[in-house]
Amino acid sequence: xxxxxxxxxxxxxxxxxxxxxxxxxxxxxxxxxxxxxxxxxxxxxxxxxxxxxxxxxxxxxxxxxxxxxxxxxxxxxxxxxxxxxxxxxxxxxxxxxxxxxxxxxxxxxxxxxxxxxxxxxxxxxxxxxxxxxxxxxxxxxxxxxxxxxxxxxxxxxxxxxxxxxxxxxxxxxxxxxxxxxxxxxxxxxxxxxxxxxxxxxxxxxxxxxxxxxxxxxxxxxxxxxxxxxxxxxxxxxxxxxxxxxxxxxxxxxxxxxxxxxxxxxxxxxxxxxxxxxxxxxxxxxxxxxxxxxxxxxxxxxxxxxxxxxxxxxxxxxxxxxxxxxxxxxxxxxxxxxxxxxxxxxxxxxxxxxxxxxxxxxxxxxxxxxxxxxxxxxxxxxxxxxxxx
Amino acid sequence: xxxxxxxxxxxxxxxxxxxxxxxxxxxxxxxxxxxxxxxxxxxxxxxxxxxxxxxxxxxxxxxxxxxxxxxxxxxxxxxxxxxxxxxxxxxxxxxxxxxxxxxxxxxxxxxxxxxxxxxxxxxxxxxxxxxxxxxxxxxxxxxxxxxxxxxxxxxxxxxxxxxxxxxxxxxxxxxxxxxxxxxxxxxxxxxxxxxxxxxxxxxxxxxxxxxxxxxxxxxxxxxxxxxxxxxxxxxxxxxxxxxxxxxxxxxxxxxxxxxxxxxxxxxxxxxxxxxxxxxxxxxxxxxxxxxxxxxxxxxxxxxxxxxxxxxxxxxxxxxxxxxxxxxxxxxxxxxxxxxxxxxxxxxxxxxxxxxxxxxxxx
Numbered sequence: 001x002x003x004x005x006x007x008x009x010x011x012x013x014x015x016x017x018x019x020x021x022x023x024x025x026x027x028x029x030x031x032x033x034x035x036x037x038x039x040x041x042x043x044x045x046x047x048x049x050x051x052x053x054x055x056x057x058x059x060x061x062x063x064x065x066x067x068x069x070x071x072x073x074x075x076x077x078x079x080x081x082x083x084x085x086x087x088x089x090x091x092x093x094x095x096x097x098x099x100x101x102x103x104x105x106x107x108x109x110x111x112x113x114x115x116x117x118x119x120x121x122x123x124x125x126x127x128x129x130x131x132x133x134x135x136x137x138x139x140x141x142x143x144x145x146x147x148x149x150x151x152x153x154x155x156x157x158x159x160x161x162x163x164x165x166x167x168x169x170x171x172x173x174x175x176x177x178x179x180x181x182x183x184x185x186x187x188x189x190x191x192x193x194x195x196x197x198x199x200x201x202x203x204x205x206x207x208x209x210x211x212x213x214x215x216x217x218x219x220x221x222x223x224x225x226x227x228x229x230x231x232x233x234x235x236x237x238x239x240x241x242x243x244x245x246x247x248x249x250x251x252x253x254x255x256x257x258x259x260x261x262x263x264x265x266x267x268x269x270x271x272x273x274x275x276x277x278x279x280x281x282x283x284x285x286x287x288x289x290x291x292x293x294x295x296x297x298x299x300x301x302x303x304x305x306x307x308x309x310x311x312x313x314x315x316x317x318x319x320x321x322x323x324x325x326x327x328x329x330x331x332x333x334x335x336x337x338x339x340x341x342x343x344x345x346x347x348x349x350x351x352x353x354x355x356x357x358x359x360x361x362x363x364x365x366x367x368x369x370x371x372x373x374x375x376x377x378x379x380x381x382x383x384x385x386x387x388x
Numbered sequence: 389x390x391x392x393x394x395x396x397x398x399x400x401x402x403x404x405x406x407x408x409x410x411x412x413x414x415x416x417x418x419x420x421x422x423x424x425x426x427x428x429x430x431x432x433x434x435x436x437x438x439x440x441x442x443x444x445x446x447x448x449x450x451x452x453x454x455x456x457x458x459x460x461x462x463x464x465x466x467x468x469x470x471x472x473x474x475x476x477x478x479x480x481x482x483x484x485x486x487x488x489x490x491x492x493x494x495x496x497x498x499x500x501x502x503x504x505x506x507x508x509x510x511x512x513x514x515x516x517x518x519x520x521x522x523x524x525x526x527x528x529x530x531x532x533x534x535x536x537x538x539x540x541x542x543x544x545x546x547x548x549x550x551x552x553x554x555x556x557x558x559x560x561x562x563x564x565x566x567x568x569x570x571x572x573x574x575x576x577x578x579x580x581x582x583x584x585x586x587x588x589x590x591x592x593x594x595x596x597x598x599x600x601x602x603x604x605x606x607x608x609x610x611x612x613x614x615x616x617x618x619x620x621x622x623x624x625x626x627x628x629x630x631x632x633x634x635x636x637x638x639x640x641x642x643x644x645x646x647x648x649x650x651x652x653x654x655x656x657x658x659x660x661x662x663x664x665x666x667x668x669x670x671x672x673x674x675x676x677x678x679x680x681x682x683x684x685x686x687x688x689x690x691x692x693x694x695x696x697x698x699x700x701x702x703x704x705x706x707x708x709x710x711x712x713x714x715x716x717x718x719x720x721x722x723x724x725x726x727x728x729x730x731x732x733x734x735x736x737x738x739x740x741x742x743x744x745x746x747x748x749x750x
Contacts, residue, residue, distance in 0.1 A: 045437070047437065050433070050434040053423060057423040067413050067416065132428070134424075172596070178650065
């Protein structure tokens, strides 16, 4: 009984000490942390509703503009590369010619010449807008794919933003190489339409279902630089929390594919292929604002481009215009299971990540040592116990 | 007759897709107009809701007015009045005549119990603060959350931070001095030694063409930048051989890698505190209307805006900035004459102790 009281006293004292350490009395000095309490500032529900309506209007307005441009634009029959239209400012012929020259070289680099589906690139230069309408689409790229009324025209709408607006207007001179990359990336799905024509129903339905995330870029470089892909935007694996936070924000199949699992890669590639969707008219492809955060496959933007380069034009065309399901057609084109080919393709960009716990060696050794010690102590105590 | 009929039928068939396109356009335009109307109504409602929310958030709150500062706060032990009296002279001398606009941007604070886990209402207006801050911390809150009048995006972009007054300008100058003398950059070193053109380059207030060569002058700097900041990015795939070449001190490879970076990614050699200090210098030199002149023409180049604010040409302003930074050189440690002897004495003492310990006599 006396022993129990002693232990109770020790326990209560320990609780008191802990309380003293962790619960500061009122009037204690500020700990030096930021004085701001971390509650984000939300817009009122009414403001959020207005913003949602503005977003909806932007989409419809972009579709109207694309349709209007498709009707209005006259094609320059002397040039094989895309017709370029500028909105927001009237450019001197010299500046227009400069941009066209860059586009011509980009077009040649993509291995394209005279194509059945012609591309028109609408470059929206940044300008001030009146405040009685929402700001039109300025931070998202949009495409108007060919449809039954215009079977041979694909329109790309490319907001130039402040940087490229100044560059195009000749007020900024550095970044010539990057400008070509920007134009090349801006062609998006239109480059695929130009290179391979209109896809078959199953392939088009698959691409529409996933917002063309596997066909955003036809080039062989990175979408935003020599090698810059959506994978790079994840950051450095050594900056642990940011990188892993990014990795686990993707769907499970995408993460599994990053870990090199063929089943995950297969699921990531074929997401959206099972459902047969009606192709909308007008077929406007609106690329997500932060498209690299909503991909099913990393770096998905170049996946179809790489497939095309790997299998060659003829086999890719067979896949592109197939009447079979995407799964069957893609496996037939790759001549391998989709998951295996994709896992290997992804290993070319990133070492497979390791999923699950990865305790450090030292930590494991210490934990094992403590466990062994505990077992030994218990064994010794048990062996000495005597029943009286 | 039958041929004519055939032609009419064929023409109508050919035109039908275009007609459907037109009807589609009409439908989309109507939808856009309808959305625009709804958006305008929603905006009006949202303005009303925001103002009501402001009223709700500030209901039962006190308004503390100290000169141009208006602080709307809920009852709490926070020493707002004393803090505002300390903050106002600093804010007023910084924004000058533009500080007259501050009553239009009142602070709204909600003091909360820092140790409570009770779920709080969603915040639509204002900032939450713990109610156990002292006067100095409260003053800092006022200085760091003041709404800079008419602060434009171009200035914010160049500055990389909001333009607000500080209670410790001397610390800021000392920090910039440390950067000037320690940053491993020939351009920064040149600036420190008095080359004003270099100062303008590193502050990005002059010609901005060829920034890479202006900021990272020597091949060694470009190589160090690639290796230290962008190695991870270039280590895989097509750029790996170029990176390898860069590692082997081939400047053209390093330059090519850096030039392939997306716009705005190149880190400036001097931190943003150097730019903030330059603006402070311009405002100090330009008198009470300096801030108004600084924000008067958002589309003008930064160099021109700073010169206009300071009321002098940009070169003179940069010279002033440099002199100001150099004047903030940290004071060398002044040791009394006996300190050296004391240090040697203590060293000898501990040395003797160590030699006499049993460990050394084994």
